Amino acid sequence: MISVIGAGAFGTALAVALSRDGDPVTLWARDPDDVALMQDKRENGKRLAGVSLPASLHVTAQIEEAAQAQTMLIAVPMQALGDLLDTPAPFMGRTLVACSKGVDLRTGLGPADVIARKVPDALAAVLTGPSFAIDIASGLPTALTLACGDEPAGTEIQHDIATPNLRLYLSTDVAGAQLGGALKNVMALAAGIAIGAGLGESARASAITRGFAEMKRFADIRGARPETLNGLSGLGDLILTCTSEKSRNYRAGLALGRGEPVPGGTVEGVATAHAVTRLAAEAGIEMPLTAMVDALLNGETTLPRAVEGLLARPLIKE
Ligand SMILES: NC(=O)c1ccc[n+]([C@@H]2O[C@H](COP(=O)([O-])OP(=O)(O)OC[C@H]3O[C@@H](n4cnc5c(N)ncnc54)[C@H](O)[C@@H]3O)[C@@H](O)[C@H]2O)c1
Numbered sequence: 001m002i003s004v005i006g007a008g009a010f011g012t013a014l015a016v017a018l019s020r021d022g023d024p025v026t027l028w029a030r031d032p033d034d035v036a037l038m039q040d041k042r043e044n045g046k047r048l049a050g051v052s053l054p055a056s057l058h059v060t061a062q063i064e065e066a067a068q069a070q071t072m073l074i075a076v077p078m079q080a081l082g083d084l085l086d087t088p089a090p091f092m093g094r095t096l097v098a099c100s101k102g103v104d105l106r107t108g109l110g111p112a113d114v115i116a117r118k119v120p121d122a123l124a125a126v127l128t129g130p131s132f133a134i135d136i137a138s139g140l141p142t143a144l145t146l147a148c149g150d151e152p153a154g155t156e157i158q159h160d161i162a163t164p165n166l167r168l169y170l171s172t173d174v175a176g177a178q179l180g181g182a183l184k185n186v187m188a189l190a191a192g193i194a195i196g197a198g199l200g201e202s203a204r205a206s207a208i209t210r211g212f213a214e215m216k217r218f219a220d221i222r223g224a225r226p227e228t229l230n231g232l233s234g235l236g237d238l239i240l241t242c243t244s245e246k247s248r249n250y251r252a253g254l255a256l257g258r259g260e261p262v263p264g265g266t267v268e269g270v271a272t273a274h275a276v277t278r279l280a281a282e283a284g285i286e287m288p289l290t291a292m293v294d295a296l297l298n299g300e301t302t303l304p305r306a307v308e309g310l311l312a313r314p315l316i317k318e
């Protein structure tokens with residue numbers, strides 16, 4: 001049996017997809033009132049309106065019920081993951097599949113690393129790649145990366161989670177998979193800024209491409225394999241998130257570029273830009289786009305100054 005921890009848009013979408021054919025799935029939400037509403041309406045009206053919850057999907061606020069499952073997909077926002085796992089008992093000895101995308105501000109770790117640190121006896125894996133919650137919940141064809149350092153165990157998880165419309169590619173590069181998902185959110189902010197500020201689609205294409213170079217540079221120093229960044233978890237998600245207004249990170253970038261307030265909610269690239277700017281500086285590598293996004297978000301620069309600074313950088317080889 002599988003359980004999903006966190007009933008946001010993505011957790012709900014995964015739970016719906018995995019239970020659609022009648023398989024029993026438990027979805028855990030922390031708020032009992034939200035759970036009561038979901039049970040009553042058979043819909044998560046707050047986060048994924050218009051999608052019916054299949055009959056075999058059980059929603060609960062009791063973590064012990066979710067802990068009945070050997071495999072738990074954890075889909076809470078990145079900055080909430082560490083706190084969630086501070087009560088490790090329900091998660092011990094389980095297979096924990098991290099679905100969050102980001103870098104933890106406090107520790108600089110990715111989601112699988114946070115799991116490994118907080119619940120050392122669990123088997124950690126990562127599910128990531130190009131996927132909007134509504135697409136997965138609607139049963140549209142989606143291809144994602146399932147990364148697990150233990151290949152035989154990863155193969156088992158891959159087959160457990162895949163559905164006819166949710167195709168999973170296996171990787172053993174956990175570091176690369178979790179970084180691709182985290183860093184593409186920062187680049188989606190940059191791409192949104194380019195369009196929001198009226199800099200044009202050519203500028204956005206440059207931001208995506210040079211952003212990808214930054215992603216690979218950072219991933220390299222964190223021990224990731226380059227081919228992982230070229231796959232679904234890196235390039236695939238970068239393309240989706242930098243080009244679609246369905247993305248919250250891209251929409252936040254659009255607002256920033258237009259000089260409007262950045263919308264609230266789960267915009268993972270904001271904290272990740274901050275964490276990665278610090279980590280890159282410590283490691284002595286240049287990540288100019290990431291640093292620009294962070295500085296703009298913190299009000300440390302203005303858009304004209306940021307663009308001027310990027311264009312005035314020394315001319316280098318590609
Ligand atoms: N929405 C998508 O399309 C999508 C796709 C792929 C990956 N993700 C990733 O999934 C993660 C969650 O995103 P989302 O879209 O589901 O967010 P969301 O904003 O829709 O919902 C977040 C949910 O997390 C819950 N939550 C917050 N803190 C919590 C805590 N400490 N304990 C338990 N629950 C907590 C909130 O109550 C809320 O239900 C993010 O890292 C995101 O990048 C999202």
Ligand SMILES: O=P(O)(O)OC[C@H](O)CO
Pocket residue numbers: 101129130131132133185188237240241246247248249250266267268
């Ligand atoms: O809405 P976003 O920007 O968090 O993006 C959602 C997914 O990560 C896209 O793969």
